[in-house]
Amino acid sequence: MSVLIYIELDKGSVKKTSFGAIQYGAMIAAKLGTTTTALSLGTANSSELEQAGHHGAAKVLHVADPRLDHENSLAYAEALVQAAEQEESEVIIIPKSGLGDAVAARAGARLKAAVVSGITGLPEITGDTFRVTKRIFSGKAFASIDMAAARKILVIQKNAIETDENATGSPAQVEAFSPVLSEAGFKAKVISTEKVTNEISLTEAEIIVSGGRGLKGPENWHLLLDLASALGAATGCSKPVSDLDWRPHHEHIGQTGIKVTPGLYIACGISGAIQHLAGVNGSRCIVVINKDPEAPFFKSADYGIVGDIFEILPRLTDAARKLR
Numbered sequence: 001m002s003v004l005i006y007i008e009l010d011k012g013s014v015k016k017t018s019f020g021a022i023q024y025g026a027m028i029a030a031k032l033g034t035t036t037t038a039l040s041l042g043t044a045n046s047s048e049l050e051q052a053g054h055h056g057a058a059k060v061l062h063v064a065d066p067r068l069d070h071e072n073s074l075a076y077a078e079a080l081v082q083a084a085e086q087e088e089s090e091v092i093i094i095p096k097s098g099l100g101d102a103v104a105a106r107a108g109a110r111l112k113a114a115v116v117s118g119i120t121g122l123p124e125i126t127g128d129t130f131r132v133t134k135r136i137f138s139g140k141a142f143a144s145i146d147m148a149a150a151r152k153i154l155v156i157q158k159n160a161i162e163t164d165e166n167a168t169g170s171p172a173q174v175e176a177f178s179p180v181l182s183e184a185g186f187k188a189k190v191i192s193t194e195k196v197t198n199e200i201s202l203t204e205a206e207i208i209v210s211g212g213r214g215l216k217g218p219e220n221w222h223l224l225l226d227l228a229s230a231l232g233a234a235t236g237c238s239k240p241v242s243d244l245d246w247r248p249h250h251e252h253i254g255q256t257g258i259k260v261t262p263g264l265y266i267a268c269g270i271s272g273a274i275q276h277l278a279g280v281n282g283s284r285c286i287v288v289i290n291k292d293p294e295a296p297f298f299k300s301a302d303y304g305i306v307g308d309i310f311e312i313l314p315r316l317t318d319a320a321r322k323l324r
């Protein structure tokens with residue numbers, strides 16, 4: 001029996017969140033005295049898959065079926081179930097995403113597994129029971145949940161553990177895996193997918209620079225874009241900013257927008273309303289820049305700068321450029 005990790009690909013490359021999930025799975029495997037196997041679905045470069053070994057996977061099962069190149073939660077769940085049965089895996093790790101949640105739910109029903117999504121740390125293991133923690137009520141509280149079923153599917157948040165970017169294990173052994181996939185799984189076919197832009201995706205970004213109404217108007221956004229470019233960051237915004245069309249809607253972060261979990265979230269001229277915080281409270285480090293020392297965001301900040309963004313942003317950009 002080994003801990004099985006479902007990894008997501010982006011154009012054949014393993015997503016960063018999936019490398020984090022492998023490290024998370026390897027930590028559980030070490031506690032259980034077992035090994036870690038990753039499952040990769042669709043066309044992928046095998047040297048890329050071998051890298052999973054540097055993060056702790058002994059083996060990668062690769063389903064090189066081009067029908068799986070586009071997201072398909074039905075077929076992915078079928079492949080995951082068969083991999084779990086072959087490997088006799090009682091613990092399955094899935095990185096949280098819309099797709100990950102859909103795969104977890106379907107595979108969980110088939111495997112009669114306990115499924116918890118949004119886990120924020122390593123489980124406490126007592127005998128066969130895993131006690132896990134997840135955020136609830138838009139991040140305002142935590143729930144502790146006991147997973148007592150023999151099979152468990154843990155859908156983990158991006159920052160569930162501190163990951164080692166420069167992990168250096170030996171390359172993983174990549175094995176071809178051919179699950180039997182029923183035609184029913186391909187009744188709806190994705191023909192192609194187009195990203196909205198070539199920018200760094202908000203859900204994958206390690207650094208996000210985000211702006212609120214404090215920037216006063218779209219004509220000032222270059223200040224924020226300059227800092228983002230100096231830091232190699234993605235850009236986000238508060239809801240009113242996208243409602244006003246200062247920025248595109250896919251940048252809107254919060255309860256009604258995207259939920260992000262970067263290593264560093266820099267909030268510029270955002271007040272920190274509860275609905276905005278609901279989208280960012282999984283960030284590892286939050287930096288708030290606001291001219292109002294009473295702005296609610298400071299209560300959730302790891303670091304705060306009280307001051308005018310129009311003065312601070314250019315100085316931060318200069319400093320970031322020098323550092324890089």
Ligand SMILES: Cc1cc2nc3c(=O)[nH]c(=O)nc-3n(C[C@H](O)[C@H](O)[C@H](O)COP(=O)(O)OP(=O)(O)OC[C@H]3O[C@@H](n4cnc5c(N)ncnc54)[C@H](O)[C@@H]3O)c2cc1C
Binds near residue numbers: 238240270276
């Ligand atoms: C049902 C519902 C859902 C919602 N969902 C979301 C959501 O998903 N995401 C979201 O963001 N909001 C959401 N909202 C809106 C939310 O309640 C707030 O109104 C919104 O987040 C405020 O945006 P803001 O901080 O950009 O603007 P403001 O509240 O206007 O704050 C601007 C901030 O900029 C600061 N500032 C101004 N000038 C400067 C300067 N020169 N230098 C430094 N600081 C400056 C001010 O001190 C202030 O704190 C939702 C609201 C509702 C009712």
